[in-house]
Amino acid sequence: MSIHDIIEGKKQWRAHLARVKALPPDYRIVYKEMQKYLFKVGPVDLPDGPLLPGIVDFFEEGVAAGKGVVELIGTDVAAFCDGLIEGSPTYADLYQESLSEKPGTAER
Incomplete structure (x- = not known):
């Protein structure tokens, strides 16, 4: 990853946050809760994937x-988030796969 990629990523993230700040307060609160939940259990491609911008689009x-x-x-934010990431590989899935591998067979 080059410096240019890092700077471009920060610009995109700041633009994303500006869109979130433009939402009404109730939407912002729910978005932040969704973001917290997804960063804990979410898909592997969450930081660079289309999920978070898609949520902002949906909210707008x-x-x-x-x-x-x-x-x-609805009233259950976690259930809604689980529905969004259903079928996507998560960090928990990767961890479970690493535990199920036989010792000494890991790729080098």
Whole structure:
């Protein structure tokens, strides 16, 4: 990874955070809870993947339609997040795979 890639990544992340800050307060609170949950259990490609920007897109559409955040995702944030990452490899999956490998067979 070059310096240019790091700088570009930071610019993209700051732009993403600016979009989150533009959301109404109830959406922001739910987004931050979703982000915390996904960073704990989320997919391996979360930092560079389309999931977090997709959530902001979804929330922006909800705001434009005049819907509340609870109308969009329901009352169980964790269940909604689990539905989003269903089928995606997570760090927990990778850990379980590493435990199931026979000793001495790990790739070098």
